[in-house]
Amino acid sequence: MSTPLDDTQLYDITAAMKQLKLSRSVIYExxxxGRxxxxKEGRARRFTANGLREYIALLEKEAQEVA
Known part of the structure; x- marks a missing residue:
């Protein structure tokens, strides 16, 4: 990850894109x-640090299953 995740912060789409190094369309998909x-914060989507970590853990788990 580019910078450490702060557990007290909500991340917007742009920050999630930077942290995960994925495009906007992939984030929305x-x-x-549900991956x-x-x-929701008003009309905006936000991500918790834990949510981003859960997604990374899911990717690691899927990689282990394939190997």
């Missing part, structure tokens, strides 16, 4: 499919 947990 992950939200839609990337998010919360």
């Amino acid at each position: 992950l939200i839609r499919t 990337l947990p998010s919360v």
Whole structure:
């Protein structure tokens, strides 16, 4: 990850894109499919540090299953 995640902060789409190094459309697809947990703040989507970590853990688990 580019910078350490702060557990007291909510991350917006742009910050999640930078942390995960994924495009905006991929982030929205992950939200839609439920693979990337998010919360709604008004009309905006936000991500917790734990939610981003859960997604990374999911990727690691899937990689181990394939190997």
